[in-house]
Amino acid sequence: MNETHSLRIESSAAKPMHEKVAATFLREKLLWARERSWNLLDEIRAQLKEGMTERQAFQLAMNLCATSGISKQWHKPVIRFGPGTILTFADELNDQYKLKRGDPIYIDLGPVWADQEYGLEYEGDVADSFIFDGQNIEAKKCIAAAREIFRATEEEWMKTKISGIELYNFIKKNVEKRGYKLVEEVEGHRISDFPHHKYSKERLAKINFEPEPLLWVLEIQIKHPSLEIGAFFEDLLGLEKDRRI
Numbered sequence: 001m002n003e004t005h006s007l008r009i010e011s012s013a014a015k016p017m018h019e020k021v022a023a024t025f026l027r028e029k030l031l032w033a034r035e036r037s038w039n040l041l042d043e044i045r046a047q048l049k050e051g052m053t054e055r056q057a058f059q060l061a062m063n064l065c066a067t068s069g070i071s072k073q074w075h076k077p078v079i080r081f082g083p084g085t086i087l088t089f090a091d092e093l094n095d096q097y098k099l100k101r102g103d104p105i106y107i108d109l110g111p112v113w114a115d116q117e118y119g120l121e122y123e124g125d126v127a128d129s130f131i132f133d134g135q136n137i138e139a140k141k142c143i144a145a146a147r148e149i150f151r152a153t154e155e156e157w158m159k160t161k162i163s164g165i166e167l168y169n170f171i172k173k174n175v176e177k178r179g180y181k182l183v184e185e186v187e188g189h190r191i192s193d194f195p196h197h198k199y200s201k202e203r204l205a206k207i208n209f210e211p212e213p214l215l216w217v218l219e220i221q222i223k224h225p226s227l228e229i230g231a232f233f234e235d236l237l238g239l240e241k242d243r244r245i
């Protein structure tokens with residue numbers, strides 16, 4: 001593996017601080033961390049049980065992280081049920097509400113995966129929404145809208161390579177056009193070798209330059225205008241294949 005490896009971020013030294021990565025950073029390793037994170041999310045999803053509280057789901061996720069060999073997380077797992085789906089990582093988990101059939105759920109993970117080859121740690125950051133074991137017409141529509149907006153945003157960005165500010169203007173317009181509300185505190189951010197905070201704490205929605213592919217995470221959370229129903233998706237911005245949705 002040498003300095004001209006196609007998956008190494010080129011001339012990191014020349015990059016502005018907000019898009020830097022470690023000298024030994026490889027995109028393929030970040031994609032590996034992404035894939036492991038999605039697998040972990042699916043594993044957690046499969047073990048959710050009717051009657052659980054958000055706190056119990058969090059504990060389940062922590063246990064599965066431990067058995068997957070994760071010793072660090074850049075952010076702890078966030079699992080929200082029913083009315084909790086309109087809330088964000090900043091809100092307390094609900095100890096009372098019990099998961100029931102037909103509830104919307106989102107799972108948001110931020111595990112850190114250690115790469116033995118170069119001794120670097122890579123951040124994962126993925127979130128997905130679904131309905132728990134049953135029917136819920138309004139939640140289904142909300143999740144479908146969020147998925148479509150996510151895909152449309154990715155496609156728009158791949159075509160136009162607009163700035164983060166323009167990207168979130170595009171998202172907001174699309175969310176409103178569909179009759180939903182954008183959860184504006186959820187704004188996207190950098191991702192890299194751990195921790196990305198040493199390079200940048202910028203929010204994607206606030207940057208006035210074109211973000212580098214695969215160095216930023218696109219987050220979109222929307223909510224119903226009147227019901228306690230929300231949907232949240234996040235993934236790397238700039239994926240050309242193996243998209244989740």
Ligand SMILES: [Fe+2]
Pocket residue numbers: 075108109110125126127234
């Ligand atoms: Fe996340």
